[in-house]
Amino acid sequence: MELVSRMMDGSIPQPPEAGPGSSDTPARLRQDEKMTYLQRVQLFESCSSRQLRAIARITEVQEVPAGYVLAQAGDPGDCFFVIVDGAAQIDVSPQKQSRIGPGEFFGEMSLLDGEPRSATVTADTAMRLLLIQRRDFMTLLGEVPSLTERMLVTLCQRVRKAEKALTA
Numbered sequence: 001m002e003l004v005s006r007m008m009d010g011s012i013p014q015p016p017e018a019g020p021g022s023s024d025t026p027a028r029l030r031q032d033e034k035m036t037y038l039q040r041v042q043l044f045e046s047c048s049s050r051q052l053r054a055i056a057r058i059t060e061v062q063e064v065p066a067g068y069v070l071a072q073a074g075d076p077g078d079c080f081f082v083i084v085d086g087a088a089q090i091d092v093s094p095q096k097q098s099r100i101g102p103g104e105f106f107g108e109m110s111l112l113d114g115e116p117r118s119a120t121v122t123a124d125t126a127m128r129l130l131l132i133q134r135r136d137f138m139t140l141l142g143e144v145p146s147l148t149e150r151m152l153v154t155l156c157q158r159v160r161k162a163e164k165a166l167t168a
Contacts, residue, residue, distance in 0.1 A: 031056045037084045037130060042103045046146045054143065058136040062129045070106075070129070071121040077110025079131045086127030092119045096165065099124065108151055111137045 034056035038044045044052065061084075064070065070081060070088060087101040100106065110117050111134055132140060141148045 029061050034059055034061065034130070037061070037128075040084065040103065041082050041105075041130075043082065043105055043147060043150050046150075047144060051144050055132075055140065058140065059130040059132055062131050064123050064127050064129070066123050066125050066127075068123045068127075069120065070123060070127075071117045071119065073118060073120045074116050077107055077115075077117050077134070079133050080107045080111055080137050081105060081121075082130040082132075084128040084130060086123060086125040086129075088127065089122050089124050090119050091122070096162070105151075105154070108137075109155070 031053060035049075035052045038047070038052050038055055038059070044055065047055065059082075071077070073091070082105045083100060083102050085102055087099055088106075090098045090100060090106065106119075106121055107117075109115070141151075
């Protein structure tokens with residue numbers, strides 16, 4: 001039982017499952033397990049239990065191996081990603097790269113403005129992610145305004161960091 005608990009809290013990594021688009025069906029998680037993941041993500045920390053339950057219903061848990069391309073620059077955006085475990089490399093250009101990890105998110109820009117993905121995101125390590133499909137994303141933002149605020153703050157921070165890098 002302790003082994004399962006440690007696997008669930010991320011202190012022991014679980015073997016990665018096949019990535020998105022594969023023919024293997026990912027393991028289904030109970031709603032309370034998804035809620036546990038959601039509670040670990042800063043973006044959702046101000047959500048009520050009712051809101052977390054609603055978010056859990058629309059999320060898919062995806063596990064991918066290191067090296068898996070999660071988003072490709074220039075491709076249409078079809079989902080929003082929240083990192084539960086693992087880390088990813090974000091490549092905007094050869095000169096503009098960064099790394100993100102647990103609790104961080106990506107993919108929102110393409111869903112907000114309808115434009116193609118602006119960066120390529122590749123798993124640096126095996127990862128566990130929560131995915132929210134395009135069809136559910138805007139509804140979610142309308143129902144939980146605090147998420148919109150947090151995303152806007154994060155987007156502003158990203159823009160300021162990029163501007164600072166240009167002037168350095």
